[in-house]
Amino acid sequence: MYRLFLTLRYLRKRQIAFFAIAAIMLCTAMVLIVMSVMGGFLDTVKQRARGLLGDIIVDNKRFGGFPLYDEFIAEISKWPEIAKATPIIYTFGLLRFPSTGATHPVSVVGVRLDEVRNVSAFGAGLYYDRMYPGTTTLADQQQPLLGRSAASGIDLPEPYRSAGAAAHRAGVQDDDATPNIVNRLLHERGHPGIPGFYAANETPDGIGPPALAGVPSPGIIIGRDIVARRQPDGRYTRWYPRGEEVALTIVPTSLSGSIDTPKKLAFRYADDSRTGIFEIDSKHSYVDFENLQGLLLWDAAERADGSGRSPGRCSQIQIKIKPGVDADALCTRLTAAYRELPNRIGVALTTTEWGLVQDIEAVTWEQSQVHVIGPVENERNLVTMLFGIISIVAIVLVMCILYMIALQKTRDIGIVKSIGGSSVGVASIFLCYGAAVGVVGGAMGAGFGYIFVRHINDFQTILTDAFGWRVWDRSVYSFDDIPSTVRPEDLARIFLVAILASTFGAVAAAWRAGTMHPVEALRHE
Amino acid sequence: MSEAALLRAEGLHRSFQMGRGALTVLRECSLSVAAGEFVAIMGKSGCGKSTLLHVLGALDVPQRGQVWFERTPTFSTAQPRPQRSQFDDSFSGVERRMVELRRRAFGFVFQFYHLLPELNVLENVLLARMVGCSLFAWPGARAAANRDTHEILDRVGLAGRLSHRPAELSGGERQRVAIARALVHRPRVLFADEPTGNLDAETGSSILALLRGLHRDGQTIVMVTHDSGVAACADRVCELRDGAIASARV
Incomplete structure (x- = not known):
């Protein structure tokens, strides 16, 4: 005591x-x-880092990608452990902003937007998609231009106007963007702002009505730190208007990884994506999977030697698994299943294509992001x-x-x-x-x-x-x-x-x- | 030596290492104290009085000799006898018996009071009861310990100074607290080392009167002093000379 x-x-x-x-x-x-x-x-x-990825990544780490992804996805979609799977293409490109003359080297990612939304949290990082639900697409589109309106004095064309109004009614707050002059003016007049940065429909007679302008071009989602400047308060100031054209130059690669003639295509800036990791947001742009596949010459085509049809290729398959599934064990099964796929479905592959398939490995997202x-x-x-x-x-x-x-x-x-x-x-x-x-x-x-x-x-x-x-x-x-x-x-x-x-x-x-x-x-x- | 001795020492030899040489203070020293006896040990300064008291009171262990309390050795002669470190003794058992005696059978009063400055009068005395009680047994023993503490403090005339700290007391009052602490666990033997050595004559007399009163009530007291006037209070005075009891008078 x-x-x-x-x-x-x-x-x-x-x-x-x-x-x-x-x-x-x-x-x-x-x-x-x-x-x-x-x-x-x-x-x-x-x-x-998880936000960009599915639970499991199927990849062969080869520049030439790998074939039979659609066949594999169709097969594993029947497995009870698999919730959803989608193919992805990764390549490199140069992004040029014609109206400013700026050029930016980027990693170009080909995605099926509707599928990738269900596989990863990619959709949650899209700015315009949150403020104007349903308007973000990688399909052909025109540029939305602000114009005079009887109601608020200035407005967007349809369907952007309705989508923005619906989001506003639902209480979606624009806590990401630094308010610009247009929004300040609208707020002063007691109207809700127009989130984002849009060009105005300038005509010889002044500002015209809201309009969709330009030739339809495929959409591109650009990393936020490429098209916006982050302010010390964490908000972004966007310097490139939505829907404005950008030019993407990419270099097609063959099965063996050899380089073809560079190709250039016009896209429209449909949205910007934020994962929260600067390394990703300052270097990645996202285009439609099939579109990129075609540009890279990775789509299905007759072989030059006339030995049949070469299947389309992708760089990666991202898979969302169902809750409670042992991801490590599933990776082993997926790897084995993919390597045996050509024999199982009876597809004749060239030696190079066969090699690409045999290099495939399925890993968990943590393993893929270990770097x-x-x-x-x-x-x-x-x-x-x-x-x-x-x-x-x-x-x-x-x-x-x-x-x-x-x-x-x-x-x-x-x-x-x-x-x-x-x-x-x-x-x-x-x-x-x-x-x-x-x-x-x-x-x-x-x-x-x-x-x-x-x-x-x-x-x-x-x-x-x-x-x-x-x-x-x-x-x-x-x-x-x-x-x-x-x-x-x-x-x-x-x-x-x-x-x-x-x-x-x-x-x-x-x-x-x-x-x-x-x-x-x-x-x- | 009397067979009825409560405390008996025989052939005590104790020396201290002083630089390269050794200073022997006890040489074949023997003494016995009967129950209820008031024994004074006298001698010059540095002759070994306090050392003898410490050995008798199980605070120290001699190099040779033995001390018996109620016919039982106060330390084991089979074990090596430590000179400085007593830490390991707890495990060897040498210290265990000595600790038990200090805890249950012996009480000490020192010349310089030796009270804990952070504790008040009540706590200083109560501490001697806490030492013999485990954490889990204390709630059951607390009431009795408190009662005994108040009683003894009342007896030494400090009932009104319970919450005072040692620094707030006079020398005589501090010594009374020390006496109360030494007695609170009802020891069989009270060892007093120059209890009046640091007090003025009047206060010293009051302390001696207190000790005499305790002795009248049957308390066995062994007191060390260099003052023959103080020693005169005892039943028996033993003179320590050249490390041994040279003479005893009643």
Whole structure:
């Protein structure tokens, strides 16, 4: 009983212990904040990297793609584990914005828009599709132009006007775009804004009625960081009007990967896509799968040697699986099934085509994104480890303070031993003392760290408002807010380590107290 | 030596390492104390009085010799006898018996009071009862411990100073607290090491009167002093000279 009694009394009465508590508190809070922010960063990267992909990716990592994708999709669509699958084509291209003269190298992705929406969260990142539901398409389209209207003074042509009005009625908020002059004017007149950036129907007589202009061209979805500038507040300023033409130049490749004559085609900017990862949003553009396949000469065609018809090719198949399915086991099955597909369906392939099929491998989305997730995971572990090492300073501080207390309390040690305190008992007073410092400091640190992490973006706003200093510059990072995730298991682990570390810091003091001869202690000056 | 001795020491030898040499303070020292006896040990400064008291009171272990309390050795002679470190003794069992005696049978009063400055009067005394009680047994023992503590503090005249800290007490009051702490667990033997050595004559007299009162009530007391006037209170005065009891007078 005396151990607990003296531990608590020393904790209250020895003010120097408050420094040890403060050290433990700060270290606990520091490690918790670092782990939470880095963990949140990792979670956000995972979540956004996931947004582009299905649960399972079938790929052969070859520049020439692989054949028989439609046959394979038709076959696996009957499997009970498969919810949906869609083919994808990846290639490289040059995107030119004729009205500005800007040229941008891009990764061109061929997608079947209706299918990819059901396989991944790609659809959720489309800006105009959210503000004008149903108007985003990769099919041929004209440019929508703003024009005079009797109702609000300025409006869009159909079907954009109705779609925008429906979204407005449904409460869809344009929290992504920095308001432009048109929207400011409309707001001043009490009308809802026209989200996005549209060109006006300029005629020799001034602004004409809302119209659809230009020759119909296939749509293209462009990465948001290509067609918009991200502002420090996280919003975007779009600098290219919707529906304006862009020119895409791509280089067709043969089965073996050899290069053909570059091809150029006009597209209309139908929408912009945001995954949240700058590397993706600043380099990717999306066009219709069949369209791109034709441009790349990857569609089904008669072989030059007259040996039959070469099947169409794709770069990848993305698969959405049903809940509860073991993805790893399914990957193994999918890989084997694809490699045996030509024999099973009796299709004659050339040696090159056969090789492309045999290189196919199905992997989970995490495995396919290891190059994105892996470095962030390593960074999180490294930073946590570094801050853990820095926290050793706190242990040394606790060690010094408790040893100093043990020195100061030498006579008390003798007194307690003279009234019957054992060596182990007296030593345990200091171990309990260290543990108590850990409990109090750890609890305070966990509380402080938790509150800080929960309000980290509020603190940043205060800093920005007061000093104009923004730690998390939204024009640099692709996330709106500082990501943070406080995991209960991390919190418990950090708290436990704080107690253990503090107790460890008390070992030297406990050893001194325990091994002190009572008579020597009583005679200590 | 009397067979009826409550405490008996025989052939005690205790030396201390001082630099390269050794200072022997006890040489074949023997002493016995009967139950209810008030024994004073006298001698010059540095002659080993306190060391003898510490050995008798199970605070220290001699290199040779043995001490018996109620015919039982206070430490095991089979075990190596530690000189500095007592940490390992808890596991070897050497310390266990000594700790038990200090906890249950012996009480100490020191010249410099040795009270814990963070605790008030009540807590300083109560601590001696806590030491012998586990965390789980304390709730059951607390009421009795509190009652005994109040009783003993009332007896030493400090019932009105329970919440005062040692720094707020006079020297005489501090020594009374130390006496109360030494007695709160009803020890068989009270060891007093120069109990009046740090007090003025008047306060010293009051402390001696308190000790005499305790002795009248049957308390066995072993007191160390260099003051013959103080020693005169005892039933028997033993003089320590050259590390051994040279003479005893009643």
